[in-house]
Amino acid sequence: ACAVCYRAARLEGLEGKTAKEQYGRYADDRDGGLTTIDDNSVAAFEKWFDLNDSEKWKIQNPSHMWEICQGSSYTRIHLYVNKDDAGYYLGLAGGVHCRTEEIVRMYNALREAGFPVRIFSHQLIAKAIRGMDYVGIVPCTDTPSQYWYGGFPLKEVISFINLTDEDFSEKMIEQITEQAEWLEISTLTLIDG
Structure with missing residues (x-):
């Protein structure tokens, strides 16, 4: 497979x-011993598959x-x-x-x-793949991969770009920024006291 x-x-x-x-x-290669079993033996695979994690650790790291x-x-x-x-x-x-x-x-x-x-x-x-998802535009100070781990306000957005990192012409950037749905940016303030 x-x-x-x-x-x-x-x-x-x-x-x-x-x-x-x-x-x-x-x-x-941390496969819990999967590569140590006989490739052609269904019984060997089933025996290995049924081992719990601690038993697999005895063979090889299964992480x-x-x-x-x-x-x-x-x-x-x-x-x-x-x-x-x-x-x-x-x-x-x-x-x-x-x-x-x-x-x-x-x-x-x-x-x-x-x-x-x-x-x-x-x-x-x-x-x-059908082009029906949203693409998050991230600030020029950030990289798109930073948002894979969270931090973007809409959780259904999984693709991110930074307009300055892409191969966009100024005209394309202008068109994108005009057509984008912009979200409010949180304003950070210091606490009095």
């Missing part, structure tokens, strides 16, 4: 590598177990394995603030390959 994702996302350095080697190249593309808090991509009464299914997470195209490509490729998969934050991602 990870190899399907890597190919779909058009990651570099996949040629001639096995699926496990691709995983080793892009995933976080980033499902991180198939490592990165910062908002650039990493996770492919979780979940189990319910119907069996196993995958959960794909990431791509909300950046790497959105990669997540969509991964999801579509997994579906096409026949994997049962769910995508987290699918409504936000769908709005973003």
Whole structure:
């Protein structure tokens, strides 16, 4: 499943590598021992999957177990394995603030390959790729990524720009500022006393 994702996302350095080697190249190696089990044994996977976190710690650090593309808090991509009464299914997470195209490509490729998969934050991602989301314009003193962690008044806004950082002409900036819906900026004051 990870190899399907890597190919779909058009990651570099996949040629001639096995699926496990691709995983080793892009995933976080703190996988709780996932890479130590027999690749071709369903029983070995099920035994490992059923271990609790403390048992996985005895094998290897499980703190980033499902991180198939490592990165910062908002650039990493996770492919979780979940189990319910119907069996196993995958959960794909990431791509909300950046790497959105990669997540969509991964999801579509997994579906096409026949994997049962769910995508987290699918409504936000769908709005973003269809151009129906809001874009927050942040002050010139800030970087857009600062707002991924909160601080923007509207929680449904997931994409941010700084007009001075973009490749906009003065005319484009003028058009954007005229058409934007501007929110009130909080005024900070000192307390008397």
